[in-house]
Amino acid sequence: MKKYLIILVLALLALGGCKDATAKVSNANEALITFGNTKITKGEVYEVLNRQDGFSTVLSNVRFTILDKEVETTQEMENSAKEKLEADKETYGEDFESYIKYNGFLTEEDYLNKYLIPNEKTSALTDAYIDGNWENILVSYYPAQVEMIECDEKAKATDAVTRLNGGESMESIANDLSTKSNDLYDGKVHVVSAADSSTLNSYIMDFIKNSAEPGTSQVLENSAGDKFYLVRVVSKDALAFKQSAVESIKKASTLNNEMMAYYYKKYGFRTYDVSLRDYLRSYYPTYLNQ
Amino acid sequence: MKEFLKKNWFVAAVAVIFLGITIFFVYDQNKDALPGKTARGSGVLYSFDGQDYTADDYYDQLYVSGGEDAAFVVLQRKVLDTVAKTTDEMENEAKALAQQYISYYAQYYGDYAETYLEQQAEALGYENFTQYLLYSNKAEILDREYVKAHSELWSAFAEKYNPRIVSHALIQMEDVNNPTEEELAKLEEAKKAWESGEYTFADFAKKYSDDAGSAVNGGKIGYLDTNSYNTYVKEFVDNGLKPAAGETTEWFTSTYGYHIIMVDSVASDDCLEEVACLESFFKMYENIEKAAMWDKMTELGVKFNSEELETSVKEALGVNADGKVEVKPAEETEAE
Numbered sequence: 001m002k003k004y005l006i007i008l009v010l011a012l013l014a015l016g017g018c019k020d021a022t023a024k025v026s027n028a029n030e031a032l033i034t035f036g037n038t039k040i041t042k043g044e045v046y047e048v049l050n051r052q053d054g055f056s057t058v059l060s061n062v063r064f065t066i067l068d069k070e071v072e073t074t075q076e077m078e079n080s081a082k083e084k085l086e087a088d089k090e091t092y093g094e095d096f097e098s099y100i101k102y103n104g105f106l107t108e109e110d111y112l113n114k115y116l117i118p119n120e121k122t123s124a125l126t127d128a129y130i131d132g133n134w135e136n137i138l139v140s141y142y143p144a145q146v147e148m149i150e151c152d153e154k155a156k157a158t159d160a161v162t163r164l165n166g167g168e169s170m171e172s173i174a175n176d177l178s179t180k181s182n183d184l185y186d187g188k189v190h191v192v193s194a195a196d197s198s199t200l201n202s203y204i205m206d207f208i209k210n211s212a213e214p215g216t217s218q219v220l221e222n223s224a225g226d227k228f229y230l231v232r233v234v235s236k237d238a239l240a241f242k243q244s245a246v247e248s249i250k251k252a253s254t255l256n257n258e259m260m261a262y263y264y265k266k267y268g269f270r271t272y273d274v275s276l277r278d279y280l281r282s283y284y285p286t287y288l289n290q
Numbered sequence: 291m292k293e294f295l296k297k298n299w300f301v302a303a304v305a306v307i308f309l310g311i312t313i314f315f316v317y318d319q320n321k322d323a324l325p326g327k328t329a330r331g332s333g334v335l336y337s338f339d340g341q342d343y344t345a346d347d348y349y350d351q352l353y354v355s356g357g358e359d360a361a362f363v364v365l366q367r368k369v370l371d372t373v374a375k376t377t378d379e380m381e382n383e384a385k386a387l388a389q390q391y392i393s394y395y396a397q398y399y400g401d402y403a404e405t406y407l408e409q410q411a412e413a414l415g416y417e418n419f420t421q422y423l424l425y426s427n428k429a430e431i432l433d434r435e436y437v438k439a440h441s442e443l444w445s446a447f448a449e450k451y452n453p454r455i456v457s458h459a460l461i462q463m464e465d466v467n468n469p470t471e472e473e474l475a476k477l478e479e480a481k482k483a484w485e486s487g488e489y490t491f492a493d494f495a496k497k498y499s500d501d502a503g504s505a506v507n508g509g510k511i512g513y514l515d516t517n518s519y520n521t522y523v524k525e526f527v528d529n530g531l532k533p534a535a536g537e538t539t540e541w542f543t544s545t546y547g548y549h550i551i552m553v554d555s556v557a558s559d560d561c562l563e564e565v566a567c568l569e570s571f572f573k574m575y576e577n578i579e580k581a582a583m584w585d586k587m588t589e590l591g592v593k594f595n596s597e598e599l600e601t602s603v604k605e606a607l608g609v610n611a612d613g614k615v616e617v618k619p620a621e622e623t624e625a626e
Contacts, residue, residue: 020323020324021333023326023334024333024345025332025333025346025349032594033365033593033595034592034593034595035591035592036591040361044364045353046348046349048363049349049356050352051417052413052414052415053356054412057351058336058348065338104355268340269337269338270336272325272333272334272337273326273336273345276335277324
């Protein structure tokens with residue numbers, strides 16, 4: 001009785017040492033090269049390949065599977081990709097072969113089929129994703145038609161407010177008072193979204209985000225106190241300028257990850273390898289749903 | 291059973307509590323553990339849309355473009371392990387060197403420097419940057435052994451590059467063209483001391499040299515040859531290349547002051563201990579490293595289980611139809 005208890009406890013304790021799983025190749029001890037008692041095995045080569053690849057091939061495989069399932073390759077896409085191929089060949093000239101090899105493509109056909117066409121399909125997928133999740137996208141990216149100016153003195157910004165209240169157009173005011181340090185500060189109507197948050201001052205973005213209706217801001221000042229902004233939200237009815245809104249949103253660096261996370265979940269992505277899990281946890285945590 | 295429990299109720303109670311704690315411990319350890327899965331005889335890396343992608347699938351896909359290179363990387367490392375076993379001292383030296391590299395690269399990459407170097411090493415198939423440095427060190431040992439075993443290569447190299455190990459003493463001057471009285475007095479004292487014959491050069495340098503970095507090591511500078519103009523001022527190299535082993539230069543000037551150089555050795559064994567000497571050697575014979583590696587592989591009797599792999603390794607090392615890596619000076623290879 002005592003013996004069985006001891007065995008049970010030891011077995012349980014052994015189970016307590018169970019580690020996260022690592023996916024191993026079959027016949028890991030198969031020798032590819034030998035000398036003396038030393039072997040270079042398939043398992044060791046796999047480790048090096050894995051280390052060098054860093055799971056970028058896994059991400060590509062999943063991306064291609066998503067594209068194959070969600071987007072049909074159209075003649076238009078193929079034609080567009082071929083045009084880009086010709087443009088790249090012209091740009092790089094004699095160095096084109098080296099350029100594609102440097103980027104991991106063995107042949108021109110490889111480059112077309114594994115890079116250019118998938119890029120066309122990704123653009124189509126992004127359009128479909130935005131369309132299919134329109135309401136949530138509007139909340140996250142708040143596209144708006146706006147007119148903006150930037151002044152380098154507060155007095156100019158105040159003057160701009162006076163002139164605007166007097167009925168003058170933003171474009172006309174911008175011609176006199178705006179620094180036009182950015183194309184968006186020309187007083188003309190532009191479509192902006194959260195995708196522009198790295199370019200535009202955070203106070204501008206907050207004003208646009210929080211504006212439920214068209215309206216004009218107070219003078220907004222940057223944190224350094226040397227730039228002053230006037231923002232007029234012309235419209236937040238994104239359906240009325242949908243194409244421009246979509247083009248703006250597509251520039252967002254967060255959109256691709258958000259979209260991929262959606263499809264990873266949709267198709268039940270699950271990993272059984274601790275290194276892959278830890279990699280995704282570090283770089284793409286939203287892709288994991290386990 | 292009842293009787294047993296009646297008699298040993300306390301022991302039974304302790305056993306039940308202990309069992310409970312053990313079960314909870316096992317549960318707690320395993321609750322976040324990632325479960326594995328196997329399919330088609332191999333571990334599953336991930337599943338997507340009901341399809342399993344295994345480690346074998348991943349291996350097969352990666353092997354197409356990089357498998358032979360990866361096998362070559364592992365082979366070279368195992369060959370180098372026969373050249374020099376990894377000691378604690380080697381590991382510590384590699385770690386210290388890694389820190390120096392990180393400090394150097396921090397001026398370009400800031401806090402990202404260490405990550406950058408680790409990623410570069412992983413791209414070459416190493417576990418980390420320290421391992422890369424460790425195997426670079428072992429490769430140097432192999433290359434050194436190869437050159438020592440091929441004295442004809444050394445002779446041609448010595449004739450072209452005039453290699454030597456040198457020490458020096460410096461009497462520093464603010465403006466060598468207008469020395470102060472104090473500086474001149476120090477120079478005279480140093481000259482007399484050296485001419486007296488009372489000092490070994492090392493002791494002389496320790497006492498009189500103003501180059502604090504080398505003086506503490508008896509004036510030892512290290513390796514010098516005709517490639518050293520990128521490292522030292524012209525006057526230093528010009529004068530340092532003249533004497534034979536055991537002889538000194540005359541006193542000469544540079545912008546730093548007055549120098550005297552002692553040629554400690556011109557022997558290959560001494561010179562080859564210096565990394566700068568190996569670097570000069572690689573300039574003259576570009577494929578020394580490949581020749582050394584192939585030589586070692588031949589000596590060990592390396593056998594390949596596939597013709598393609600053997601061909602790939604031989605191509606990478608430049609093995610010719612006679613099964614050798616020909617070592618030729620760089621300009622001969624260029625001319626061809």
